[in-house]
Amino acid sequence: MKKIYLIITILFVGLYSCKAQLNELTQTEFLNIKFSNVTLDQIYGTEGDINQMKALFGNDLLTEANTTGPSLGRDFWNNNIYLNFEDDSNTGNQYSPTNILVKNASVSVTVKGVTAKLGDDKSVFANNKAINTHVGSNNTIAFIDKLTGSALLIFKIDEISNKIIEITFNAF
Amino acid sequence: MPNPEIAPQTNSGIDGGLHGTCTRTGTTCNGVLGLKVHDGVDLKNPYGAPIYAMYDGIARLATQYDDEGNVDGAGYHVSITSTINGQNVRLVFFHLQESNRVSGEVKAGDIIGYQGTSGNLKAALDQKLTVSHVHIKARLNGQMVNPLNYLATTIDPSTGQVTKPCQ
Numbered sequence: 001m002k003k004i005y006l007i008i009t010i011l012f013v014g015l016y017s018c019k020a021q022l023n024e025l026t027q028t029e030f031l032n033i034k035f036s037n038v039t040l041d042q043i044y045g046t047e048g049d050i051n052q053m054k055a056l057f058g059n060d061l062l063t064e065a066n067t068t069g070p071s072l073g074r075d076f077w078n079n080n081i082y083l084n085f086e087d088d089s090n091t092g093n094q095y096s097p098t099n100i101l102v103k104n105a106s107v108s109v110t111v112k113g114v115t116a117k118l119g120d121d122k123s124v125f126a127n128n129k130a131i132n133t134h135v136g137s138n139n140t141i142a143f144i145d146k147l148t149g150s151a152l153l154i155f156k157i158d159e160i161s162n163k164i165i166e167i168t169f170n171a172f
Numbered sequence: 173m174p175n176p177e178i179a180p181q182t183n184s185g186i187d188g189g190l191h192g193t194c195t196r197t198g199t200t201c202n203g204v205l206g207l208k209v210h211d212g213v214d215l216k217n218p219y220g221a222p223i224y225a226m227y228d229g230i231a232r233l234a235t236q237y238d239d240e241g242n243v244d245g246a247g248y249h250v251s252i253t254s255t256i257n258g259q260n261v262r263l264v265f266f267h268l269q270e271s272n273r274v275s276g277e278v279k280a281g282d283i284i285g286y287q288g289t290s291g292n293l294k295a296a297l298d299q300k301l302t303v304s305h306v307h308i309k310a311r312l313n314g315q316m317v318n319p320l321n322y323l324a325t326t327i328d329p330s331t332g333q334v335t336k337p338c339q
Contacts, residue, residue, distance in 0.1 A: 022183065022299060027206055030197070044199050069236035069245045070264045070309060071211075077239050084238060086245065088211040089316060096198040096208050099244055099292070142299050147206065149183035151197040152299060170295050171197050172302075 024146040025112070033143075033153055033169075034110040035081060035100065040169075048074050048085035048095025057081065080107045100169035109167050111143055111153060120164050122157045173224070175325050178332035179214035179305035187332045189214030189305065191318040212266070212309040213319045217287045219304050223265055225278040226322055229254030233275045236291060246307070247291025248273065250284050256322065259312055263322060266307035267293040 025033075031041035038056045046052035053076050054061050066073030072087040074095060084099040102109060108117040116124045125141055143153040156166035181188030181195065191213045194201035198208020217223065225231070229252040236245040250273050251264040269288035278284060287306060289297055296302050310319040320327050326336035 024183075031206070047199060064239075066236075066238075068234065070234070070249060070251060070266075073236075073245075075239050082239050084244065088209070090311075090314070094199070094208075099238060101238065101240075140298070144183055144299070144301070145197050148188070148195055148197050149181045149301060150188060150195065152295060152301070154295065154299070168295070170292050172292055172296055 022142050022144045022152075023112070025143050027145065027147050029112055030143075030145040030147070030151070032110075034108075034115075035102070036107050040097075043083070043097050043100075047093070048087070048097075050076075053083070057083075080104055096171065097169070098171045102167040107167075109153070109155075116155060116164055116167075118164055118167060122155070122162050122164065124164075125155075173215065173217060173221075175334055175337050176215040176217075176323065176327070177334075178327070179216045179303050181302055183301050188302070190329065190332050191320060192329070211316055212264075212307045214302065214305040214307050216303055217306045219287050219289065220269075221287045222283045223250075223268065223285050223287060223306055225252055225280055225282045225284050226263060226324075227252070227254040227256055227261070227280050229263075229278060231275050231278045231284055233273050235270075243290055245291050247293065248285075248288060249291075250274070252278060252284065261322065262311045263319065264309040264311075266309070267291050267305070 033040040042056055050063050060078045061076050063076050066075045066084060072090050072092060074085045076083040080103050082101040083097055085095040086098045087095045105118045108115050114125055139157040139159050141155045145151045151171040154168050155164050158165045178187055178189040188195040188210060193210050194204055194207040195210050196208045201207035201209050231250055231252045233250055235243060235248050238244040246266040248268045248270045249264055249266045251262055253262045267288055267290050268285040273285040287304060308319040310317050310322060318329055320329055325334055325338040328335050
């Protein structure tokens with residue numbers, strides 16, 4: 001009997017360790033991720049329109065076509081944030097954000113009610129019981145949209161200082 | 173890759189690697205808000221495995237970058253333009269290794285590169301969202317089409333199951 005318990009325990013531990021350690025977000029939580037005061041929902045809503053993006057991020061936002069990828073691409077950036085949109089349809093009217101990179105601590109990111117910025121200690125998440133603070137692969141605290149499992153918000157943590165050193169959003 | 177398999181989205185459990193499915197986060201897909209279509213196919217391929225040209229054609233190397241020169245999105249990729257049944261078809265292979273990619277004239281069966289983790293695949297693998305795969309896009313006369321149309325193996329486009337193995 002002990003052997004059976006041991007096998008079950010090993011199987012359980014094995015399965016658990018294979019599963020990604022991610023914090024799942026409902027669609028509402030996902031769309032309410034904020035980059036400073038701008039929600040992801042608002043960013044999606046612009047569909048990469050230059051004027052709407054400037055209205056959200058300010059008139060200092062620069063834009064340029066990104067021609068390095070196989071689909072139509074459009075970059076937006078200022079000193080604080082970079083956003084890339086792609087239109088996989090190549091029609092020019094279905095732009096969707098695929099990559100967001102926070103450049104400095106002037107941009108805070110809010111997820112599940114917790115606000116963090118570059119340089120913060122990872123413990124900012126620990127005070128919120130809704131968030132599993134397990135630090136996963138490559139020392140990251142990652143959030144995923146539960147609906148598709150195809151978009152990630154990642155806080156990269158420095159192993160020694162425990163500070164947030166990178167904040168990225170990727171939609172695959 | 174004689175009988176390729178579709179790579180899954182491990183976290184959601186859905187067959188996210190199929191073409192034309194509303195399995196990505198986006199604005200809208202087939203009238204459903206919050207989703208976007210997956211425009212290519214993801215075929216399982218272990219890291220380091222060779223990737224072969226499917227048809228004779230002209231290969232071109234490219235790399236997708238962000239504004240600061242970091243490799244992003246499709247990563248190191250190879251696009252091959254071919255004439256198939258009198259039509260102009262472009263097949264693009266994503267997430268390769270930077271080195272040993274081939275450009276210029278290629279023949280079907282030539283190695284055009286090796287499976288890597290470049291572009292956004294690395295973050296997906298780090299977080300165990302999927303398994304190692306090559307993402308293939310196909311454009312027929314400039315329009316997006318299902319890459320499965322160009323495989324020697326017949327794969328059901330809705331289930332991802334092989335229905336007729338490669339002969």
